[in-house]
Amino acid sequence: MRSKPATIKDIARKLNLSVSTVSRGLHDHPSIGLTTRQKIKATAAELHYEPNQTAIFLQKGTTQTIGVIVPELSEAFFSTAVSAIEEIANKRNYTVLLAQSHDDEHLEKHLVEKMKNHRVDGLLVSVGKNTSSYEHFEKLKQYDIPLVFFDRIPIMPNIHYVGCNMETGTIEALNYLLKKGHRSIGLINGPSTLLASSERKEGYIKALTKNRLKFDPSLVVSCDLTEDGTQKALQELLANKRKPTAVVTFNDYVALYAIKYARELSLCINKDIEFVSYANLPLANYMQYAPVASVEQFPFLQGHKAADILLDLLSQKMRNQNQQTAYYKIIIESQLIERAGTNDQD
Amino acid sequence: MRSKPATIKDIARKLNLSVSTVSRGLHDHPSIGLTTRQKIKATAAELHYEPNQTAIFLQKGTTQTIGVIVPELSEAFFSTAVSAIEEIANKRNYTVLLAQSHDDEHLEKHLVEKMKNHRVDGLLVSVGKNTSSYEHFEKLKQYDIPLVFFDRIPIMPNIHYVGCNMETGTIEALNYLLKKGHRSIGLINGPSTLLASSERKEGYIKALTKNRLKFDPSLVVSCDLTEDGTQKALQELLANKRKPTAVVTFNDYVALYAIKYARELSLCINKDIEFVSYANLPLANYMQYAPVASVEQFPFLQGHKAADILLDLLSQKMRNQNQQTAYYKIIIESQLIERAGTNDQD
DNA sequence: TTAAATTACGCAAACGTTTGCGCGAGGCAT
DNA sequence: ATGCCTCGCGCAAACGTTTGCGTAATTTAA
Numbered sequence: 001m002r003s004k005p006a007t008i009k010d011i012a013r014k015l016n017l018s019v020s021t022v023s024r025g026l027h028d029h030p031s032i033g034l035t036t037r038q039k040i041k042a043t044a045a046e047l048h049y050e051p052n053q054t055a056i057f058l059q060k061g062t063t064q065t066i067g068v069i070v071p072e073l074s075e076a077f078f079s080t081a082v083s084a085i086e087e088i089a090n091k092r093n094y095t096v097l098l099a100q101s102h103d104d105e106h107l108e109k110h111l112v113e114k115m116k117n118h119r120v121d122g123l124l125v126s127v128g129k130n131t132s133s134y135e136h137f138e139k140l141k142q143y144d145i146p147l148v149f150f151d152r153i154p155i156m157p158n159i160h161y162v163g164c165n166m167e168t169g170t171i172e173a174l175n176y177l178l179k180k181g182h183r184s185i186g187l188i189n190g191p192s193t194l195l196a197s198s199e200r201k202e203g204y205i206k207a208l209t210k211n212r213l214k215f216d217p218s219l220v221v222s223c224d225l226t227e228d229g230t231q232k233a234l235q236e237l238l239a240n241k242r243k244p245t246a247v248v249t250f251n252d253y254v255a256l257y258a259i260k261y262a263r264e265l266s267l268c269i270n271k272d273i274e275f276v277s278y279a280n281l282p283l284a285n286y287m288q289y290a291p292v293a294s295v296e297q298f299p300f301l302q303g304h305k306a307a308d309i310l311l312d313l314l315s316q317k318m319r320n321q322n323q324q325t326a327y328y329k330i331i332i333e334s335q336l337i338e339r340a341g342t343n344d345q346d
Numbered sequence: 347m348r349s350k351p352a353t354i355k356d357i358a359r360k361l362n363l364s365v366s367t368v369s370r371g372l373h374d375h376p377s378i379g380l381t382t383r384q385k386i387k388a389t390a391a392e393l394h395y396e397p398n399q400t401a402i403f404l405q406k407g408t409t410q411t412i413g414v415i416v417p418e419l420s421e422a423f424f425s426t427a428v429s430a431i432e433e434i435a436n437k438r439n440y441t442v443l444l445a446q447s448h449d450d451e452h453l454e455k456h457l458v459e460k461m462k463n464h465r466v467d468g469l470l471v472s473v474g475k476n477t478s479s480y481e482h483f484e485k486l487k488q489y490d491i492p493l494v495f496f497d498r499i500p501i502m503p504n505i506h507y508v509g510c511n512m513e514t515g516t517i518e519a520l521n522y523l524l525k526k527g528h529r530s531i532g533l534i535n536g537p538s539t540l541l542a543s544s545e546r547k548e549g550y551i552k553a554l555t556k557n558r559l560k561f562d563p564s565l566v567v568s569c570d571l572t573e574d575g576t577q578k579a580l581q582e583l584l585a586n587k588r589k590p591t592a593v594v595t596f597n598d599y600v601a602l603y604a605i606k607y608a609r610e611l612s613l614c615i616n617k618d619i620e621f622v623s624y625a626n627l628p629l630a631n632y633m634q635y636a637p638v639a640s641v642e643q644f645p646f647l648q649g650h651k652a653a654d655i656l657l658d659l660l661s662q663k664m665r666n667q668n669q670q671t672a673y674y675k676i677i678i679e680s681q682l683i684e685r686a687g688t689n690d691q692d
Numbered sequence: 693t694t695a696a697a698t699t700a701c702g703c704a705a706a707c708g709t710t711t712g713c714g715c716g717a718g719g720c721a722t
Numbered sequence: 723a724t725g726c727c728t729c730g731c732g733c734a735a736a737c738g739t740t741t742g743c744g745t746a747a748t749t750t751a752a
Contacts, residue, residue, distance in 0.1 A: 005489055007708060018732045023710060033730055048488060053463050054409060055708035057400045058737050074425035082419065083446070095460065098444040100429070114441065117399050142394060143351055256632045286602045288634035353738060364702045369740060379700055401738035404707050 006047035067115035084303030150306035169295035169334030170203025186244035352393035413461035430649030496652035515680030516549025532590035576603035
């Protein structure tokens with residue numbers, strides 16, 4: 001058992017043919033005679049020959065790889081989106097080079113650099129929540145590497161992205177809570193660097209305006225999406241003169257942290273205070289006290305669309321259609337999901 | 347702004363030097379004069395030159411990449427292990443090519459093939475729960491690609507692996523439940539293709555034997571780790587003449603499904619029936635009814651160790667130490683974690 | 693002054709594949 | 723018999739980098 005895999009040269013040597021004949025024979029090129037092709041194939045099988053992708057990539061100037069950077073793979077949202085991306089990529093014979101930034105801007109920059117060095121053909125990114133500068137993304141344009149953002153989108157000009165309409169989702173959430181009788185509704189928002197945060201706030205304001213209610217800025221609080229940050233945010237809301245009877249949280253994890261803390265303060269969940277979240281993760285099905293509703297953001301669809309767009313950009317590039325100045329800005333409508341049989345305290 | 351990145355050839359042409367001089371200059375080779383080196387570096391910066399990793403990989407016959415295949419990234423256990431692997435890999439300047447098999451044997455085979463075609467230097471695998479044949483792993487030996495299993499380990503000869511001692515963890519779990527007064531304890535086990543399943547069963551039997559209790563095979567039930575399979579398994583246990591008052595579940599997800607179903611059957615959790623699980627995931631902190639204890643399996647440590655072993659094998663290989671016949675079989679001791687203040691029904 | 697040693701570069705091959713172009717042999721038409 | 727066409731192969735370059743070995747010029751020592 002030889003230590004090195006067989007190459008075309010080995011087959012050529014064994015059959016006393018040239019390397020180019022063997023390469024063509026393996027690819028069923030019509031200029032190679034049938035018997036010669038058959039001999040080549042048989043010898044390839046015998047030597048367990050497998051093409052070396054690195055050599056092919058060098059020769060073709062493409063790596064047939066797309067890079068994907070997400071903040072945290074353990075978040076079902078991101079791993080769902082990634083599963084969708086993998087599905088599309090597999091269908092189009094692309095490899096996915098996956099990395100997680102752990103919401104660390106420095107690591108995110110390093111990962112973008114590494115993706116560039118690996119000459120990924122294109123890149124899909126969900127930005128880290130703490131990322132506040134985007135030169136590392138700008139630099140990719142110099143290398144002509146197509147880039148599509150999804151879910152968490154930076155506030156940058158001239159970009160492709162797939163996102164969810166958080167504004168309308170927020171409006172639905174507010175309408176739902178207002179219909180339930182709530183008049184003082186808090187919002188635990190995310191970092192202001194995220195478009196998603198400003199969208200949520202916009203939706204919140206629009207919903208109040210539409211219902212002829214006054215917007216009280218002190219009921220909208222930012223947090224860093226950590227458990228500690230969430231506690232502080234809830235504390236701030238509960239200390240408000242207009243103590244909220246309902247809170248919309250940035251996502252299910254924030255809801256989970258907020259609910260846990262509310263219980264520690266001896267609040268009766270779904271009586272003293274109700275929660276609505278974003279993401280509608282399966283996690284909530286098993287939570288002790290789940291939010292009464294959640295805004296579905298269709299991560300699988302977002303991942304799917306982002307991958308589609310990227311591969312479309314790649315195929316345009318291959319066809320040398322550099323006249324692309326239009327930017328994809330896909331917004332998927334969100335959907336408020338009311339939880340059936342929200343847990344009451346027994 | 348040129349569409350293609352600059353290469354060493356461009357620098358060479360611009361400075362009227364040879365390609366080899368430029369390559370050596372970029373690497374501070376002592377045979378290149380200082381002024382020449384400085385000129386080369388300045389021109390490289392000016393042209394935004396960045397080395398092409400594909401070319402380097404071809405020339406060096408290594409990809410500086412390790413492949414990692416796990417069943418499901420959304421499981422915190424696997425994503426934690428992957429974070430540990432990434433940490434080690436980054437330190438040693440390796441890229442991680444990550445893929446998820448979704449417990450699908452066919453997809454797992456395809457991913458192994460793709461990893462091989464990409465000439466990953468080594469591979470880390472946590473086997474899919476439904477994988478029942480392992481030729482796809484055997485074939486890697488032909489290509490001299492080092493392979494280390496972690497967490498879910500196939501029953502195969504001559505392999506490297508890092509696992510957790512499920513036997514002693516199971517014994518601790520049984521001891522804990524026996525000490526609490528339970529005498530009829532069920533076990534919802536996993537697929538029999540997994541070593542982890544037989545280890546759990548062995549631990550279960552040994553614990554009973556050590557406590558001079560009879561082993562009743564009908565109290566050990568296999569399931570496929572799905573929600574549906576878990577329901578059936580619990581049903582079977584509850585229909586037992588010796589209806590268990592405690593159940594040890596294969597992992598936290600199985601516990602979650604089992605508890606949900608038990609509640610549907612109007613059983614009082616932690617009164618009529620208690621659960622102990624494996625994995626000790628953070629998820630359980632937010633569960634409505636969490637298992638009273640869980641066996642910690644240290645996924646970060648497992649990932650860390652698996653990556654260490656693989657990189658050690660790779661560096662032995664680079665030093666041409668083919669005399670390796672010893673196989674790494676690392677077992678990390680598990681640890682039963684009793685949950686503080688297990689939820690009582692209020 | 694001459695020979696030997698050292699310095700600073702360049703040539704060419706290699707890694708493994710693809711592919712444009714060319715050539716020799718055989719077949720067919722005139 | 724000769725010229726043209728087609729078939730079936732091979733040569734060589736290329737992709738972008740690294741590196742073994744060689745050479746010319748300069749410096750140093752005898």
